[in-house]
Amino acid sequence: METNAKLIALALIISTLSSPLAHAQNPAGPVPPNEPALAMKGPDGDAPHPGGPGRRHGKPGPGFGRDDRGDEQEPGRRHPAGGLTSLTTVSGTVGQFVGNDDFILDGFTLNAGSGPTTTVKFPPHLGTQVQKAIKAGSTVSVTGFSETAPTGETRFRMNSLTAGKVTVLDAPPVRPTTVPDAPALTTATGKIADYRLDRGGRVSGLVLDDKTIVSIPPHVAYQLTDLAKKGSTITVQGYPKTLRDGQVHLEKVNVLRASVLTINGQQYLVR
Structure with missing residues (x-):
């Protein structure tokens, strides 16, 4: 009886060691759930980004930032949930x-x-x-x-x-029959008269002493509050904001979307 018990115990040990589960164990420890052991790279050599097709390096895919009629969404605009909306x-x-x-x-x-x-x-x-x-x-x-x-x-x-x-x-915009010319690169130099704030109170641009508004992303503006104080001279290379069909300015103003800034002789690329 003792011999039979030893044989049965040995058979169980051998069966356990040879099971598929044992061979599937990762020597470095178990793979965390929902995390691949090795991320696959996309066709351009970059690891894929969340968000689906059209999203790379944290940039939104086609259609992001525009509403379903094709015009640009203003900051803070919220469409009602799908279905019927009471008018x-x-x-x-x-x-x-x-x-x-x-x-x-x-x-x-x-x-x-x-x-x-x-x-x-x-x-x-x-x-x-x-x-x-x-x-x-x-x-x-x-x-x-x-x-x-x-x-x-x-x-x-x-x-x-x-x-x-x-x-x-509230009809959709009419699609232009001809493609508008790309805006030409413009350079402006002046002193910083003020910071422009968005509706959320964040710095979203600079106002020069000649009334030129320099539009910059919030994360760049955050850095500029230390680099470019009010009264500092700054040179801006960028592209003017052009009006689309049907749009009209409340007042005559030059809005420049910055691409390169020169502050105290140092150039900075706006990204």
């Missing part, structure tokens, strides 16, 4: 026009007679139509829906606007 109509008198961070017309204030003033927003490509249809003091009816910006501001998103016999609809 309401508000009426009142137009106060003043408002614009986005590039001073492009994209809204106006509306005084309904009681309660706080409402800010009505619309896509920038409708700017020319809205500017022709209304002015300060005009009586208008606006159909749309309320939305809340990341800053907590409540706004009224326009779906249609009626002023007298004129109606402006």
Whole structure:
């Protein structure tokens, strides 16, 4: 009996050592779940990035930053969830026009007679139509829906606007028949008069003493607050912001998207 027990125990040990599970063990320890032991490289030699096709080096794929009508999304714009959105109509008198961070017309204030003033927003490509249809003091009816910006501001998103016999609809932009020429590289030199802040209170650009606005990404602006103080002289190479069809500036302003900055004789590439 003792001999048989020893034989059975030996057979169990041999069976365990020869099982597929034992051979599958990683000598360096178990592979963490959901993590490949070796990341595969993409066709260009880079490791693939999360986000699916069209996303490399942290850059968004096609369509990111644009809404489903093809126009650029303004910072903080939130589309309602899919499905039906309830529309309401508000009426009142137009106060003043408002614009986005590039001073492009994209809204106006509306005084309904009681309660706080409402800010009505619309896509920038409708700017020319809205500017022709209304002015300060005009009586208008606006159909749309309320939305809340990341800053907590409540706004009224326009779906249609009626002023007298004129109606402006939130229609998609017309695709241009010809491809516009690429903007030419421009150089500007001046003293930093102020920092430009976005709606979230973050530095998003520089204002030079000749009123030129230098547009830079927030992470670059964060570095510049130490490198370029107010009153410092700076040379900027960049590309001017051009208006698309239907867009209109609230005031004449030169917006330059920086590509190279020269500060105290040192050049910096803006990335």
